[in-house]
Amino acid sequence: MDFKPLASFIDRITSWRIPWAEVVVMHRNETVFRYRNGFADLEEKTPISDNAIFNLYSMTKIMTCVAGLQLVEKGHMLLGDNLCDYLPEFAEMTVRKTLPNGEVRLEKATKAITVRDLFTMTAGFSYDIGTPILQEAIKNSNGTLSTRDCVKALAKEPLLFEPGTHWHYSMCHDVLGALVEEVSGKRFSAYLQENIIGPLGMKDTAFDLNDEQQTRMVPQYTYDEEHDKTIRTDGNGFRFSTELESGGAGLMSTVSDYVLFLNALTQRGTSPEGVRILSPASVELMRTDHLNTSTRADCNWDHMQGYGYGLGVRTHVSRAESGSLSPHGEFGWSGLAGCLGIIDPDSELTVMYAQHLLNSQESYVQRRLRNIVYGCL
Incomplete structure (x- = not known):
């Protein structure tokens, strides 16, 4: 070499x-x-x-996905599970649809977001952190919005498309981090420290x-x-x-x-x-x-x-x-x-x-x- x-x-x-x-x-x-x-x-x-x-930055995503896969290995969730089974705020989603005449209409989503959609960037989220709903949540928390509450705010945003129908780089893995918190019962950082960072000797x-x-x-x-x-x-x-x-x-x-x-x-x-x-x-x-x-x-x-x-x-x-x-x-x-x-x-x-x-x-x-x-x- x-x-x-x-x-x-x-x-x-x-x-x-x-x-x-x-x-x-x-x-x-x-x-x-x-x-x-x-x-x-x-x-x-x-x-x-x-x-x-x-x-x-986005190299964080690899570790987040490993954390999620660990929970799949342990049987705590499946890739095909509906996200709302764990994060109920995602049970009733709307989709932003553009009609042939250019009119934008919000319609009820006909497909459920799955755990797999979070991993594969197919959930329908965007990467817009400046939306009024998210900014209002940040303001109301005085800049201390938690991972879980951030995701609750994201759930109020209309999806860009029906889940699973398109690939779009987005905040899917932020939602996956919150899912790891919910399923494991631990703060996301604590889960990573106990199951990946600490065991590997990462200081x-x-x-x-x-x-x-x-x-x-x-x-x-x-x-x-x-x-x-x-x-x-x-x-x-x-x-x-x-x-x-x-x-x-x-x-x-x-x-x-x-x-x-x-x-x-x-x-x-x-x-x-x-x-x-x-x-x-x-x-x-x-x-x-x-x-x-x-x-x-x-x-x-x-x-x-x-x-x-x-x-x-x-x-x-x-x-x-x-x-x-x-x-x-x-x-x-x-x-x-x-x-x-x-x-x-x-x-x-x-x-x-x-x-x-x-x-x-x-x-x-x-x-x-x-x-x-x-x-x-």
């Missing part, structure tokens, strides 16, 4: 638009390459250091940081295309309440920490130390393509060409379409500020890549990074 091309790529993008980048590659449970470059703080010219903490993954961890939280930036400059933009807009534990975008972590979680999935659910977070059967179900004829056309992001969608993860289904050097079944997800997880059980390969740039240049960086990794093997 020669990872010089990967190091060169990190050097190239950190001299371009990306303030800093770090990557770790594990093969057969061994770290075979780790490299970082760039500045954590552009103003102070502070080099990125070990154990920097950053926002995972720096959380919704809230202690004082020492706060000192390692790195600045976040946005690249201003118009003025060709990078602007500091701290904060997580999806954490719009102090009590909200967003299953879709709320966790913070380090490269060293989150690669432990990703690698357990690469090893089909069990860490090198023998800690099992999922069964091999559940990992296979997770990376199975769950798109069908009615949902496939909706999952059409440019950087997802050749990939299907599993239970909260992209999954590689066509080399011809993707142009990717990874094998079929390679899976994972990424985050708003540019972090990326590559999970490949067949090759026993795990990649954790991190940066902290909103408008992350994802389409350019991530496909190239994936091919470079496989080209180095």
Whole structure:
């Protein structure tokens, strides 16, 4: 293995638009390459250091889905169950329908949201956190809206479509986090700590940081295309309440920490130390393509060409379409500020890549990074 091309790529993008980048590659449970470059703080010219903490954003979704699958494994719920069996506020939903004349009408939903719909982004929710209903709930709670109450507010919003009929990236996994709370009887963060984070020995993954961890939280930036400059933009807009534990975008972590979680999935659910977070059967179900004829056309992001969608993860289904050097079944997800997880059980390969740039240049960086990794093997 020669990872010089990967190091060169990190050097190239950190001299371009990306303030800093770090990557770790594990093969057969061994770290075979780790490299970082760039500045954590552009103003102070502070080099990125070990154990920097950053926002995972949507890479939180992988852990949320693992938590949900654990409860499926234990028989506490089934993917085909109606969501309202556990969260009754979803029993009577309306759907926003546009008539041929352009008129928008609200009609009673004829299909029930299922647990599977939460995993597969087919429930009919949106990702609009600025709706009047949600904003009113935040205001009435004085900014302390809980995970469970946030979902109760979301249930009052009309759906974009009948559940199960389309794929739409949305707050499905925030609702899944609330479902984990309800079914387990534990606060979402406590469930993750007891069943995933703690057992895997992850020390720096959380919704809230202690004082020492706060000192390692790195600045976040946005690249201003118009003025060709990078602007500091701290904060997580999806954490719009102090009590909200967003299953879709709320966790913070380090490269060293989150690669432990990703690698357990690469090893089909069990860490090198023998800690099992999922069964091999559940990992296979997770990376199975769950798109069908009615949902496939909706999952059409440019950087997802050749990939299907599993239970909260992209999954590689066509080399011809993707142009990717990874094998079929390679899976994972990424985050708003540019972090990326590559999970490949067949090759026993795990990649954790991190940066902290909103408008992350994802389409350019991530496909190239994936091919470079496989080209180095």
